[in-house]
Amino acid sequence: MHHAILLLAPKGTGREVLGQQLAQTVLCNNCDSEPCGVCHSCKLFAAGTHPDFHLIQPEQEGKQIGVDAVRQCNRWAMETSHLAGQRVIMIDCADSMGEAGANAILKTLEEPPSGCQFILTAQSLDSLLPTIVSRCNKWRIETPDEQFVKQWVEKQLMQTIKIESIRLNACAPLATQQFIEQGMDIRHNHLNEAFVAFLQPPHIGIYDVVSLCISEGIVSMKWLSYFLVDCIKFQQGVTGYLTHSESIDKIQSVAQAVPSTILIQQVRKINELHRKLEKHSGLNIELLIVEWLTGFIGGNNRVS
Structure with a gap:
């Protein structure tokens, strides 16, 4: 893969789940096209203790990712692998980085050390600095059809929901489910x-x-x-x-x-x-x- 993947989709579509699936795939000892789930690396990842997987995200919804957290990403990028394999740094809600944070990571995104994979998630290109966008390979996640979302959420909640609840949440299934549950x-x-x-x-x-x-x-x-x-x-x-x-x-x-x-x-x-x-x-x-x-x-x- 490209050294910096940018996953573009509305919140509540499961983009962070896809990002973690990609991360586990990169780190898997037996990787072909998906993680094996049984190797030492996959077990550590499932337990949330993989030493070569690093995640940063806003501490609270709506808050910025601070520049200190972004600088920590740069330090992780320079480290050697604990398991003699790949290293993955995931920035969830990368569009929450302030200008200082975005500028702090630009050089590392442009020329990352060998064996270091970046995975970023964001709402849209409009919400990111162009300098960040230009350094990433962009993956646009297709939004599901609203009738599919309706069927899926109704199955999860075992109740009928309105189409307007789906449209208010940009056809994002997880966001719609949470909207109803709360x-x-x-x-x-x-x-x-x-x-x-x-x-x-x-x-x-x-x-x-x-x-x-x-x-x-x-x-x-x-x-x-x-x-x-x-x-x-x-x-x-x-x-x-x-x-x-x-x-x-x-x-x-x-x-x-x-x-x-x-x-x-x-x-x-x-x-x-x-x-x-x-x-x-x-x-x-x-x-x-x-x-x-x-x-x-x-x-x-x-x-x-």
Whole structure:
């Protein structure tokens, strides 16, 4: 394989599982096209104690991979193998590396020591520095068909799920399963109901929406953005593919109540707000969401 593999797929598709399968294949003593599972190396890997496999990832979801962790990768790359074989360094969520971290590993990715394999995972090329992308062999993992995801998740959970839960999670099966297991589908529906009620004149209940957004965090802004985009599509006569395919009544009511110019303006603003809160966690979410929601209110409409 190329010395630096970049696996591109949304979170929740199992990309990190594929990355670990590749790592085990590289390290296997009897490797042909997949790990044997019985050699000393495979047993160490299965136990999580293989001395030549190194993994770094964000300490918490949404956090950056620090430059010190990336520099540790450079030190691992220079070490000799403990088992006289290959060495594998895996960077999960490589798009979480800050600019300093990305720059710290560039030289090693370009000219890695002999016997050192890098495996990186990321959401998309857009979320990575071009200098990192240029040094890797890119593997795009195909997203499963949504009907397949529906059948698979329903089999795992032994319950019926909505297509909109799948579309909200970019057709990623593991992310969809977790979405349902954690009750996020129910909370997402509650937020949509409160949001739709607020958008109907005289725009009461703004703090119901704010409270739900705060309890969910910045993911709530993605949900609201997807919903508003569906409303814009509906206004333009597009009904063939909506994220909220089982909530047409809610979409229609908002599309009829809010002018398209306001919807487009508010989608841009909520996306900007999401990016801002991703970068600066110390901002006052409540104040920012209230300010955004008031963008829907015109003239003398009442807020309560």
